[in-house]
Amino acid sequence: MISGETMNKKPVIAVVVNRTADIIVKEVLAGIEEQGVIYEVFIKASLLGATDMKAYELSQLGVGIVINERDIELQVEKIPDAKPLMKVTANCNYARKLGTNAALYVKGIPLIDIKI
Amino acid sequence: MKIIAGIDVGNSTTEACIAKVSDDGKIEFLNSGIAKTTGVKGTIKNVEGILAALKDAVKKLDNLKDIKIDLIRINEAAPVIGDTALETITETIITESTMIGHNPLTPGGLGLGIGIVVPLEALSKLEKLKVEEKYIAVVSDTENYESAAEIINGAQSFGIDIVGAIVQRDEGVLINNRLSKKIPIVDEVINIEKVPLYSLAAVEVADMGHSIKTLSNPYGIASIFSLTGEETKQIIPVAKSLIGTRSAVVIKTPKGEVKEKTIPAGKLYLQGKSNSEIVDIDQGAEEIMSIISRMTELEDVEGETNTNIGSMINNVKFTMAEITGNKNVNIRIRDLLAVDTYLPVKVTGGLAGETFMEKAVAIAVMVKTDKLPMLKVAESLYEKLGNKVKIAGNEAVMAVMGALTTPGTKLPLAVLDLGGGSTDAAIIDEKGIIHSTHLAGAGELVTMIINSELDLQDRNLAEEIKKYPVAKVESLFHIRIENREIKFFSEPLEAKYFGRTVILKDNELIPIYNDVALEKIVEIRKAAKEKVFVENALRALKIIAPMNNLRNISSIVLVGGSALDFEISDMIFKALAKYKIVAGRGNIRGSEGPRNAVATGLVISHVI
Numbered sequence: 001m002i003s004g005e006t007m008n009k010k011p012v013i014a015v016v017v018n019r020t021a022d023i024i025v026k027e028v029l030a031g032i033e034e035q036g037v038i039y040e041v042f043i044k045a046s047l048l049g050a051t052d053m054k055a056y057e058l059s060q061l062g063v064g065i066v067i068n069e070r071d072i073e074l075q076v077e078k079i080p081d082a083k084p085l086m087k088v089t090a091n092c093n094y095a096r097k098l099g100t101n102a103a104l105y106v107k108g109i110p111l112i113d114i115k116i
Numbered sequence: 117m118k119i120i121a122g123i124d125v126g127n128s129t130t131e132a133c134i135a136k137v138s139d140d141g142k143i144e145f146l147n148s149g150i151a152k153t154t155g156v157k158g159t160i161k162n163v164e165g166i167l168a169a170l171k172d173a174v175k176k177l178d179n180l181k182d183i184k185i186d187l188i189r190i191n192e193a194a195p196v197i198g199d200t201a202l203e204t205i206t207e208t209i210i211t212e213s214t215m216i217g218h219n220p221l222t223p224g225g226l227g228l229g230i231g232i233v234v235p236l237e238a239l240s241k242l243e244k245l246k247v248e249e250k251y252i253a254v255v256s257d258t259e260n261y262e263s264a265a266e267i268i269n270g271a272q273s274f275g276i277d278i279v280g281a282i283v284q285r286d287e288g289v290l291i292n293n294r295l296s297k298k299i300p301i302v303d304e305v306i307n308i309e310k311v312p313l314y315s316l317a318a319v320e321v322a323d324m325g326h327s328i329k330t331l332s333n334p335y336g337i338a339s340i341f342s343l344t345g346e347e348t349k350q351i352i353p354v355a356k357s358l359i360g361t362r363s364a365v366v367i368k369t370p371k372g373e374v375k376e377k378t379i380p381a382g383k384l385y386l387q388g389k390s391n392s393e394i395v396d397i398d399q400g401a402e403e404i405m406s407i408i409s410r411m412t413e414l415e416d417v418e419g420e421t422n423t424n425i426g427s428m429i430n431n432v433k434f435t436m437a438e439i440t441g442n443k444n445v446n447i448r449i450r451d452l453l454a455v456d457t458y459l460p461v462k463v464t465g466g467l468a469g470e471t472f473m474e475k476a477v478a479i480a481v482m483v484k485t486d487k488l489p490m491l492k493v494a495e496s497l498y499e500k501l502g503n504k505v506k507i508a509g510n511e512a513v514m515a516v517m518g519a520l521t522t523p524g525t526k527l528p529l530a531v532l533d534l535g536g537g538s539t540d541a542a543i544i545d546e547k548g549i550i551h552s553t554h555l556a557g558a559g560e561l562v563t564m565i566i567n568s569e570l571d572l573q574d575r576n577l578a579e580e581i582k583k584y585p586v587a588k589v590e591s592l593f594h595i596r597i598e599n600r601e602i603k604f605f606s607e608p609l610e611a612k613y614f615g616r617t618v619i620l621k622d623n624e625l626i627p628i629y630n631d632v633a634l635e636k637i638v639e640i641r642k643a644a645k646e647k648v649f650v651e652n653a654l655r656a657l658k659i660i661a662p663m664n665n666l667r668n669i670s671s672i673v674l675v676g677g678s679a680l681d682f683e684i685s686d687m688i689f690k691a692l693a694k695y696k697i698v699a700g701r702g703n704i705r706g707s708e709g710p711r712n713a714v715a716t717g718l719v720i721s722h723v724i
Binding site for chain 2: 030033034035036076078079085086101104105108109110111113
């Protein structure tokens with residue numbers, strides 16, 4: 001059983017996948033990879049006892065992405081419980097851009113406008 | 117007992133001063149008001165702004181709601197009107213897509229690759245390719261990164277040497293990560309269809325934190341493409357524009373041409389009281405200004421016909437003639453300020469929206485007309501309000517009277533009025549004699565320079581950058597202001613602010629979306645203010661100083677809207693420091709700061 005305290009946090013963006021791994025997930029990861037930032041993928045189902053954890057808690061960088069069936073959320077440590085920093089509908093275009101923004105956030109660079 | 121209102125119509129703002137004046141001449145100042153000047157100063161359109169300024173003054177007086185003004189005193193508005201223009205004096209023409217220098221954020225790979233440009237399809241079909249040749253792959257957005265990498269790897273395995281790639285999508289890193297042999301890749305090339313296929317090209321990507329060394333060096337480009345001495349000279353603007361970039365592509369095209377030519381910007385014909393001079397615009401602002409300073413008094417300026425400067429000056433005179441109901445011949449330019457600057461111009465034939473900084477000269481001119489336009493304004497005001505309106509005396513005299521209400525001032529006194537359209541100076545000696553001057557170039561010219569040098573294409577944004585300090589949003593909870601101080605927020609900032617440079621306007625953050633470093637914004641803002649206001653302050657003071665020697669001035673008061681600016685006054689004080697002059701911002705009536713000098717003077721002069 002994985003719990004928050006025993007988990008080894010790494011300096012990566014934690015990507016929690018809560019749907020079947022598919023092209024949407026691939027696009028998010030591509031957005032992060034192009035920016036030169038490392039990610040680690042977690043399958044929601046296998047997080048067992050840690051289901052209440054926020055995605056960013058799995059990341060030493062304090063940045064996490066949750067990819068659901070209908071939407072994708074970018075969560076950051078600095079804004080706990082309340083809102084995700086960004087939330088978009090799960091489609092290829094938005095997925096890539098959200099991945100990019102997660103990486104830009106890590107790098108401290110202005111985020112791109114997803115709706116364009 | 118009468119209620120008197122003083123109205124000062126300036127180039128940018130209209131100010132009002134309301135006071136109670138008793139029959140024995142005692143003045144009780146009630147309030148002041150301010151509004152944007154409507155229309156060009158000295159025309160009937162000003163009435164709207166005057167009414168707004170009066171309304172502003174009256175509304176702050178809650179116990180005098182139905183205040184009835186007995187007399188409105190309006191300034192003579194020394195008929196000087198300013199205008200500004202910007203002219204490029206160099207033009208760089210690059211034809212036939214010779215280079216790519218947009219500096220994308222995430223290029224792929226590292227190093228320098230020189231080869232023949234081929235489309236990806238040629239690599240997948242292995243057609244028209246030779247094993248002894250080197251190639252640069254062009255990947256349009258119809259290909260995704262996985263298949264692109266697969267095709268390049270495939271061609272490599274067949275012995276085709278691919279040494280670089282030019283990619284339309286932002287996928288340089290993604291492609292390079294999947295290649296068996298790493299190559300330099302420039303991505304985000306918007307107009308990829310313009311890349312001339314089967315030409316010789318060089319792709320260079322530097323390491324993170326570094327800039328390219330070969331393509332930013334004209335001899336480097338010459339070595340790659342075996343250029344002659346003459347061709348190398350022509351390639352200089354390309355190399356120049358690639359300095360400091362992390363990645364670039366230079367392509368040798370058969371018809372390709374790079375030319376940096378000087379536009380004959382034209383001559384200025386300066387007519388003085390006792391002499392006349394001719395100066396070429398492309399000699400630069402310093403030369404123009406030194407010639408003007410040598411002339412006793414400028415009576416008029418004309419521009420060479422059929423040149424940019426010629427038509428600019430004609431336009432200014434024509435516009436002023438129309439607005440003031442004058443004839444062209446009666447419009448004379450009495451002062452001109454030239455400032456060296458530059459203008460980012462889009463490169464025609466650039467493949468990714470590149471711009472070149474072209475040298476330019478910004479010019480502000482001061483036009484003087486024969487007629488007294490304020491009469492029409494006064495008549496119109498009387499019709500609208502029914503109050504008596506009187507055109508009171510000379511603006512410079514009023515400014516000095518108002519400035520003298522600053523605690524601590526005494527005669528002799530010099531007043532520097534820093535406005536939106538002009539920089540004015542006046543000096544009053546112990547005998548009460550006043551000398552004054554009005555110079556072209558003030559707040560509006562500063563805004564124009566900031567707008568062009570930062571390539572904002574947004575005058576309002578330039579105005580905000582001029583007036584307020586900037587800061588960098590470093591996290592969702594804090595920003596670092598340009599003076600290194602940190603400001604914290606209790607609630608997280610919106611995602612749109614993250615990482616951006618913002619303007620700190622009172623308690624508001626205005627994001628700047630243009631890709632410009634904070635340090636550059638600060639540098640350009642300060643330089644623009646120096647080039648206009650410090651230059652003009654010294655120019656104006658030298659003109660009115662006894663025997664034109666600044667050391668003969670003992671004290672100076674700064675008034676006007678631009679004196680409120682957070683930096684300008686200090687810059688001027690610093691420049692005046694060596695003359696050992698007591699200089700400071702005015703504090704009209706001990707309460708208004710540097711504003712309202714002329715309006716206050718108008719009220720005072722009624723009693724004198």
